[in-house]
Amino acid sequence: xxxxxxxxxxxxxxxxxxxxxxxxxxxxxxxxxxxxxxxxxxxxxxxxxxxxxxxxxxxxxxxxxxxxxxxxxxxxxxxxxxxxxxxxxxxxxxxxxxxxxxxxxxxxxxxxxxxxxxxxxxxxxxxxxxxxxxxxxxxxxxxxxxxxxxxxxxxxxxxxxxxxxxxxxxxxxxxxxxxxxxxxxxxxxxxxxxxxxxxxxxxxxxxxxxxxx
Amino acid sequence: xxxxxxxxxxxxxxxxxxxxxxxxxxxxxxxxxxxxxxxxxxxxxxxxxxxxxxxxxxxxxxxxxxxxxxxxxxxxxxxxxxxxxxxxxxxxxxxxxxxxxxxxxxxxxxxxxxxxxxxxxxxxxxxxxxxxxxxxxxxxxxxxxxxxxxxxxxxxxxxxxxxxxxxxxxxxxxxxxxxxxxxxxxxxxxxxxxxxxxxxxxxxxxxxxxxxx
DNA sequence: GTTTAATTCAAACGTTTGTTTAATTTTGTG
DNA sequence: CACAAAATTAAACAAACGTTTGAATTAAAC
Numbered sequence: 001x002x003x004x005x006x007x008x009x010x011x012x013x014x015x016x017x018x019x020x021x022x023x024x025x026x027x028x029x030x031x032x033x034x035x036x037x038x039x040x041x042x043x044x045x046x047x048x049x050x051x052x053x054x055x056x057x058x059x060x061x062x063x064x065x066x067x068x069x070x071x072x073x074x075x076x077x078x079x080x081x082x083x084x085x086x087x088x089x090x091x092x093x094x095x096x097x098x099x100x101x102x103x104x105x106x107x108x109x110x111x112x113x114x115x116x117x118x119x120x121x122x123x124x125x126x127x128x129x130x131x132x133x134x135x136x137x138x139x140x141x142x143x144x145x146x147x148x149x150x151x152x153x154x155x156x157x158x159x160x161x162x163x164x165x166x167x168x169x170x171x172x173x174x175x176x177x178x179x180x181x182x183x184x185x186x187x188x189x190x191x192x193x194x195x196x197x198x199x200x201x202x203x204x205x206x207x208x209x210x211x212x213x
Numbered sequence: 214x215x216x217x218x219x220x221x222x223x224x225x226x227x228x229x230x231x232x233x234x235x236x237x238x239x240x241x242x243x244x245x246x247x248x249x250x251x252x253x254x255x256x257x258x259x260x261x262x263x264x265x266x267x268x269x270x271x272x273x274x275x276x277x278x279x280x281x282x283x284x285x286x287x288x289x290x291x292x293x294x295x296x297x298x299x300x301x302x303x304x305x306x307x308x309x310x311x312x313x314x315x316x317x318x319x320x321x322x323x324x325x326x327x328x329x330x331x332x333x334x335x336x337x338x339x340x341x342x343x344x345x346x347x348x349x350x351x352x353x354x355x356x357x358x359x360x361x362x363x364x365x366x367x368x369x370x371x372x373x374x375x376x377x378x379x380x381x382x383x384x385x386x387x388x389x390x391x392x393x394x395x396x397x398x399x400x401x402x403x404x405x406x407x408x409x410x411x412x413x414x415x416x417x418x419x420x421x422x423x424x425x426x
Numbered sequence: 427g428t429t430t431a432a433t434t435c436a437a438a439c440g441t442t443t444g445t446t447t448a449a450t451t452t453t454g455t456g
Numbered sequence: 457c458a459c460a461a462a463a464t465t466a467a468a469c470a471a472a473c474g475t476t477t478g479a480a481t482t483a484a485a486c
Contacts, residue, residue, distance in 0.1 A: 018320075109232065110380070124384065153375055158370045171337065172336065199416050203411075208421055249434055250435090252433085255433075
């Protein structure tokens with residue numbers, strides 16, 4: 001992939017993440033990227049194809065890491081869950097613009113069938129990996145019976161609920177608003193990881209099986 | 214509020230929820246509502262003010278219910294948490310279009326300072342109510358020490374992660390896609406409530422306090 | 427019934443939108 | 457250097473955008 005093409009993708013990612021797909025014009029992108037307006041059509045064909053290319057571009061990002069985690073025999077299911085939490089929090093916080101796009105632009109109706117299929121494929125892959133870890137823990141009599149897709153929704157949803165708006169998160173979490181982005185992400189990261197680990201430990205522990213009332 | 218004004222608001226809500234604020238034109242709204250294009254400016258002043266009016270309109274919605282729940286002395290903290298889950302799941306599933314707008318349109322940068330303040334005010338109010346319930350449970354030695362704002366994020370985030378896209382949710386939850394909206398919401402409701410109650414029971418129970426390692 | 431205010435309307439306003447064109451410059455190749 | 461392909465440009469395109477206008481209609485008040 002040419003440098004310029006990639007540069008446009010990264011600039012567009014920041015703009016889409018900030019102002020949304022419909023809220024960003026191709027002129028915005030061209031100007032911010034320092035290229036001629038016509039280059040977007042030239043490289044991608046259309047604005048929508050650009051979004052598609054962006055998803056393709058970022059989807060490659062995490063391939064392998066989860067596979068590796070799953071195959072690692074030396075880690076207990078508990079360790080794997082902890083690492084899973086760390087992986088997702090880090091990945092999302094380090095790719096906030098793209099995550100915001102996924103979060104925002106995949107609403108009720110997807111922009112195109114291609115985009116819809118790509119996004120769903122990514123999410124299904126995630127679900128598969130987490131499912132393997134949890135069922136493994138269940139077979140080893142460490143984890144109790146839980147609704148696995150819902151548990152995945154809880155992990156992703158908790159992270160997402162604090163990555164959509166800085167102003168909002170600072171207010172709720174009592175973080176001063178004027179710290180820089182790096183510090184904000186770092187504080188949010190610590191807090192999310194610690195909460196999610198504690199939450200999942202209680203949620204999954206077989207000793208916390210609900211007694212029939 | 215005049216009938217026509219309210220009718221425009223409801224139509225706009227459905228459209229914004231489906232196609233986003235920027236993705237919906239005032240002409241779309243006018244046509245769908247069966248009113249003249251100029252009536253939107255006439256009633257609301259502008260498209261953005263319409264969104265503001267919509268938030269105002271819906272924000273009134275839940276006032277009182279949470280206050281009542283909190284004051285109810287006959288309910289245990291556990292009961293209150295269960296009712297809280299039911300309340301939020303029901304409220305969000307019964308107002309999916311509006312919830313999608315809040316979910317989508319309050320991204321990194323809000324559309325205006327007024328809207329930002331309104332939305333944050335609503336969320337802070339929610340946080341306050343849940344905080345009261347949880348701290349009450351802690352004082353009664355039923356709940357353990359948890360990160361309350363994060364716990365709220367978990368509740369809201371879990372629900373939101375399955376209300377953004379029907380296609381996606383059906384796929385993940387293994388629900389056939391061709392059932393009607395009513396049935397979909399009903400099945401999702403049951404599953405969300407059961408998962409969240411089980412999750413929070415384990416998460417909050419003081420008997421699940423983490424032993425220092 | 428007359429007058430005043432509120433509502434509705436078709437039409438037009440000036441911008442901005444995504445995309446295309448056709449000419450020009452740059453680059454790579456023999 | 458010469459030539460073809462790729463990259464870049466300014467300009468223009470039609471369509472869609474949010475908003476405003478001013479006349480026409482309806483409703484309310486006296």
